[in-house]
Amino acid sequence: MTDRLVRSGYIRRPSVRAAFLAAPREAFVRPEDRDEAYQDVPLPIGSSQTISAPSMIAIMLEEASLEPGERVLEIGTGSGYHAALLAAIVGAKNVVSIERHAGLAGRAKANLAATGFREVAVVVGDGSLGYPERAPYDCVMATAGAPRIPDAWPGQLAPRGRIVAPIGASAHGQVLVIATRGPEGRLEVREGTPCAFVPLIGAQAWPA
Numbered sequence: 001m002t003d004r005l006v007r008s009g010y011i012r013r014p015s016v017r018a019a020f021l022a023a024p025r026e027a028f029v030r031p032e033d034r035d036e037a038y039q040d041v042p043l044p045i046g047s048s049q050t051i052s053a054p055s056m057i058a059i060m061l062e063e064a065s066l067e068p069g070e071r072v073l074e075i076g077t078g079s080g081y082h083a084a085l086l087a088a089i090v091g092a093k094n095v096v097s098i099e100r101h102a103g104l105a106g107r108a109k110a111n112l113a114a115t116g117f118r119e120v121a122v123v124v125g126d127g128s129l130g131y132p133e134r135a136p137y138d139c140v141m142a143t144a145g146a147p148r149i150p151d152a153w154p155g156q157l158a159p160r161g162r163i164v165a166p167i168g169a170s171a172h173g174q175v176l177v178i179a180t181r182g183p184e185g186r187l188e189v190r191e192g193t194p195c196a197f198v199p200l201i202g203a204q205a206w207p208a
Contacts, residue, residue, distance in 0.1 A: 001025070001038040001054055010058040015068075019061065019088035025054065027115050028081035045079045047101045049198055052143060056195060057082055060141060063178050063192055064164050066090050070138035073156065074098070075127035075165070075200065080108030082143050084117045092119035096134045098127045100201060128202025130156045137161055145174040145197040149187070150204035157181040166197040 002020040005011045011020065026037035029051060033043045042050040066072065066089045074083050077099035087095045092112075097120060099105040105124045112120050123131060128150045130140065135156035142165035153163055161181045168174030176192035199206040 001040070004040070005054060005058050008055070010055045010062070012062055013065075015066070015089050016058060016061045016085075019085045020054070020058070022088040023081065023084035023115060023117075025051075025081055028079040028084070028111050045104070046107075047104050049076075049078050049101070049104060051079050051081050052197070057085060059193060060164050060176065061085060061089070063176065064139050064141060064162055066139060070094060071134070071136070071158070072096070072139045072141060073131055073134070073137045074141050074143065075130075076143035077105055077108045077122055078143060079104070080111040080117075080120070080122070082141075083108065083120050083122070084112055084115055086141070087112075087117045087120050092117045096121045096123065096131055096137075098123050098125050098131050100124065100126060126202040128152065128200055128204035132156055139164065142166065142200060143197065144200035144205075145172070145195075146200040146205040149177065149179060149189075150202070152204055154179070154181060154185070154187055159183065163187070166195050172196055172199065 026034045042053045070090045071094045074097040077097040083097040102124045109122045130152045136158035140163045145166040163179040166174035167177040179187040179189045
């Protein structure tokens, strides 16, 4: 799978390639889906959530331009796969991941521990509000789509911190947005690839 993503141009940075090799996707999917774990498709993980297609995750990681030691807040833990990839790049102790479904959060913790990423902090809560307890972050990365960038996120960014998130007026169709906090605190926003993520449910996102 990783070699296919490199050949297709989705993976360019050596750190992203190394992360995909370090985090086995099969450990983060349901047992009945393991035959498809290395196909470039999203897969259901329960609670009406999915694990994203590897190519989409690669795009997001490339856009984030993460460096070792940077602090990352992930919005939407799911099964923990995305958090494992982030941890492989920046270090597990530098990743906080927030998930509103307690059952998924528990399974993600177990998956992360089983694959060597025990130090990732998985918390249960409203991702649209971020997680100010561990701010500031060098990157806020969302794996669920919001109608706009929630007001809470920019204030939790470090200078030159980035937001990488699917944003759009439809709950099931978005554009990947990359927003960088400028020197005066303003966001410099550009749009990337069209995408389709499950909706982000929360006080500053879509209603339940």
